[in-house]
Amino acid sequence: MVDPETKTAARRPKAPAGALDRPFSRGDAVRWIVSAGSVGAVLLLWEWYGRAQETSLFFVPFTGVVAALWELGQTAEFWTAFEQTIIPFVWGWVLSLVVGIVVGLLIGAYPTIEALTKPYVTFLNALPVSTLVPVAVVLMGIGYASRVLVVFLFGVIEVTLNTAAGVRYVDRDLVEMGRAFNASRWRLFKRIILPAASPGIMAGVRIGTGRAVVGMVVVEILLVAVGMGRLILRYRGRFQSAELYAVVLALILFGIILQVVARRVERRVSRWKYELEGAP
């Protein structure tokens, strides 16, 4: 890249040779073919096995599921259920991010707070959060509030842990350098600690988002009064297996899409770190 001002090659830092930067070589083509081939083979197997079943009560062929999903997507009922599922999810998710980041920052920045909260964080991290669902129900009934709480609980731990780690592992040298230049506490936080911790925080957001989605699904299958969970229950009761698979597929797709988006954002934020240390 030539800088027209000085006509010399500009000192642009080289991006790491990631899998996306290399020109598409023959090796890549083979890899894609094999991967796509194996996926195709499995889908075909799914289809064949599904059709070979006497009844489609238990195992529905792939095309059957896709068709059912397509059908469902046209109904208002499906989208109403989706909405009923999504709304508590979004509330719980956003809450878990906000609380998780704030608490994580505190824990990461103040070793005293870390030590004080350690027993709770460790325990909640090891505990299967689904066991807290009955507690949430006792506390808030089976309406929106307890659903929001469950999603929140699922997400908040990972966000907190990763944010705390992100702050804790900020390069000490950078902080010392800032102090040497007599930066104020706020400046230090805003211009050094926060940016340096961002990759860790974003990792927490990504993982926490995944967990929040899990929480959403747990709510759907344990508290089946409304939403997608109710659809699942109904289809199971009526032996409409294709529709059941379709709803599950919809939930899975939702989860995957969110994960992909979260990962993209994380990569964007962490670009400098990947160049420095290599991408994970």
Add this chain to the structure above:
Amino acid sequence: MIEIQEIGRTFPTRDGGAFEALKDATFSVKDKEFFSIIGPSGCGKTTLLKMVAGLVRPSSGQILIDGRAVTGPGDDRAMVFQHFVLLPWADILTNVGFGLEMRGLSRRDSREAAKPFLERVGLTRFADHYPHELSGGMQQRVGLARALAVAPDVLLMDEPFGALDAQTRQLMQEDLMRLWDSEQKTVIFVTHSMDEAAYLSDRVLVMDTHPGRVREILDVPLPRPRDESVRRSATFSDLTAHMWHELRGMIGDPTQPAPE
């Protein structure tokens, strides 16, 4: 007697082109000689060494050892690495015997056979320690013992003291000289340091860069055995000054951006 004949090496680059690392390198190393190779970063000296070791194939030319062409790693050569490259999960004695194990000995036999070599580098006490418990200098001595244990005719040393601090480095150089005096092996020694090259060697090859080539082969007319006083002699400073002059011309001006 090692002959390097018109060695060339080209690497394919990311954008589909070719990078010529070495071109027409020709020289020979005498039996039982201590031969150093010095040159700026990226001149291909490590690549050259790996070719003698049989780890890298030349794109053109050949390497003959006592008349026979090098086609791969062999019993007559052993390598010592800059970053020691010990097995972190094995104890020191096993590490020293590892080369023998690769040559076909059982683990027990190679550990047994390794003992005198561990003794030779003065680390018998640490036989059942692990690499991470040893200092850099000690780890490199283990690497050296490992290479000596397979009784090679040729020792190939790739900047073996580059990862050590200056003081340890000097001690290791003196140790190496004592060892070499008693072992009498052919050594090809790659280094960045002119002092090191002058202190240790019988002859020094100064390499050109982009592409790597033989620039000059210098004789080191210093008396053996080499001791401290050698470093302060006029011959020594002339030699290092000459080397610096050559290298300086190749490295260029540090205030300009590095060539891509």
Add this chain to the structure above:
Amino acid sequence: MRTSYANNRNRVLAVLGLVLGLSIWEVIGRLGLSPAFPPVTAVFGAVVEVWTSARFLDALKESLISVGLALPPSILVGVVLGLLIGRYKPVEWVFEPFVNVFLSLPLVALIPVLFLIFGLGRGSILATIVIYTLFIVVVNTAAGVQTTDTRVVEMARSFGGNERQILRRVVLPSALPLMFAGIRISTGRAVRAVIIAEQVIGLVGLGGLVQRLGGAFAVEELYAVIIFVGLFGLLSMEIVALAERRALPWARTLEDMDVAQKGL
């Protein structure tokens, strides 16, 4: 490297934090603000009673049997598959899309499907445990193989080592730390898996017990079970970590060594 002063201080603070939190809970409990927060003392009383009751022990046995049946084979298959994937690129290409998909999707969503296929019995529970654990072990083992230091491989080659020797003496030992990390993480996940599957069925095991206690508003007993499950998860992972440290004295085992979590 933390000094022992700092370590002790942290321990004291942790205990302090625990005492503080429990005290606040006790106060809230005494005030009777919500049935969801009984006094801590009541919960502790329930703990002794519940943990020794036949109902609880039966449920525990059920859950342990499920984990015992599903986890070891899952780990075994996972390690073998992981080794193959890490070592042979074509194998990686074949399995890569599936492993990636299974790591990105909310596995819980598959539970209704598993129940449809395997019925409302132990089969589904075992299947749940397998999907929760298999891929983690595969990914970590594969990464362990793939992150073998190429310099060590080169060194072994320079001494004349052949493929088999390099695999056995360099690649395998080098893969052990990550492999163990995968096993440790999947142990925790197996506990999660068995609990949620049992909760969905609602009848058997500790998960079923949790659902029934919750439905009956037997909150103190519920907490007693929850505390047990949490501690059990912690303990089982600690035991694996201990075995890890014993078997690999040379490796530095970090809590956050799980490759899959950090985004493969």
